[in-house]
Amino acid sequence: GAVVSQHPSWVICKSGTSVKIECRSLDFQATTMFWYRQFPKQSLMLMATSNEGSKATYEQGVEKDKFLINHASLTLSTLTVTSAHPEDSSFYICSAPGQDSYGYTFGSGTRLTVV
Amino acid sequence: KQEVTQIPAALSVPEGENLVLNCSFTDSAIYNLQWFRQDPGKGLTSLLLIQSSQREQTSGRLNASLDKSSGRSTLYIAASQPGDSATYLCAVRRHGSSNTGKLIFGQGTTLQVKP
Numbered sequence: 001g002a003v004v005s006q007h008p009s010w011v012i013c014k015s016g017t018s019v020k021i022e023c024r025s026l027d028f029q030a031t032t033m034f035w036y037r038q039f040p041k042q043s044l045m046l047m048a049t050s051n052e053g054s055k056a057t058y059e060q061g062v063e064k065d066k067f068l069i070n071h072a073s074l075t076l077s078t079l080t081v082t083s084a085h086p087e088d089s090s091f092y093i094c095s096a097p098g099q100d101s102y103g104y105t106f107g108s109g110t111r112l113t114v115v
Numbered sequence: 116k117q118e119v120t121q122i123p124a125a126l127s128v129p130e131g132e133n134l135v136l137n138c139s140f141t142d143s144a145i146y147n148l149q150w151f152r153q154d155p156g157k158g159l160t161s162l163l164l165i166q167s168s169q170r171e172q173t174s175g176r177l178n179a180s181l182d183k184s185s186g187r188s189t190l191y192i193a194a195s196q197p198g199d200s201a202t203y204l205c206a207v208r209r210h211g212s213s214n215t216g217k218l219i220f221g222q223g224t225t226l227q228v229k230p
Contacts, residue, residue: 006158034217043204043222044159093158095218103149104208104218108158 002028004096006107013084013114021079021110023094030096033077034104035069038091050077084114117142119207121221128195129229136190136224138205143183146208149218150179150190153202162203163190167210195228202226 003026013019023033031052036044048058048069056069066088068080081088094107118141128134138148147166151159163172163179165188171180178191188205202225206218 043220045220046217049217091156095159103147103161103164104206105161106151106159109156111156 002096002105004030004094004105004107006094006110008110009108010111011113013112015085015114016083018080018082019084019112021081021092021094021112023077023079023096023107025075025096025105028096029074030077031074032097033071034095035067035077035079036093036095038093038109044093047079052077081112084112086114088112089114117145117207117209117219119205119219119221121203121205121224123224124222125225125227127227127229130195130197132195132228133191133193134195134226136192136203136205136226138188138190138221140186140188140207140219142209143186144210145183146210148179148181148188148205148207150177150188151204151206153204153223155202159204192226195226197228197230200226200228 005024007022033050035047038044046059047062048056050056050069050071052071052074058064071077091109091111093109095104120139122137145167149164150162152162153159165172165181176193181188202223204223206220
């Protein structure tokens, strides 16, 4: 089945620095990648949708200048949290639509802690 | 606007019990519905995918049903085991292309199966 590889699995960074999270589709081409964040004991909230070859679409309330998304190729999408602050600490997960019979495939998530 | 609700929010049962998790959605115009499992601090694992034209799907001890007209889905877990302890999320995919057919998640049901 479709596999999405997400790295890093966890990262600790200082306030004010930037962090890049990568998601790669390993055995299929992902023209679209969804980026979610999840706070403790809460569900997944869609942040943005990246599309290969075009600008990302951000959900209402998500700062596009803070969460930079790049869909460099059909197998790679990145999320960069710029000038991170402690309130950005969260669990970030990417997801790509697979074939219809498989639904959506999720990465393993990235735990970001900003200190 | 599609809203997905899961009841109960938390559930604790003794090992061996059969149980039902509920998911309801407000807009019946869905493409499919997917049930996921999430272990603490981990990504999502797809359990079952039900297309809008289907009524149920089964995988091992899991059975998921879909009643689109009433906006409901249930996940039935037979003979529960401690290893089933996790958070279970249901998500509906809006009708449309993969680019616009993003997933809307419920809040999840956290299940604890006691030995």
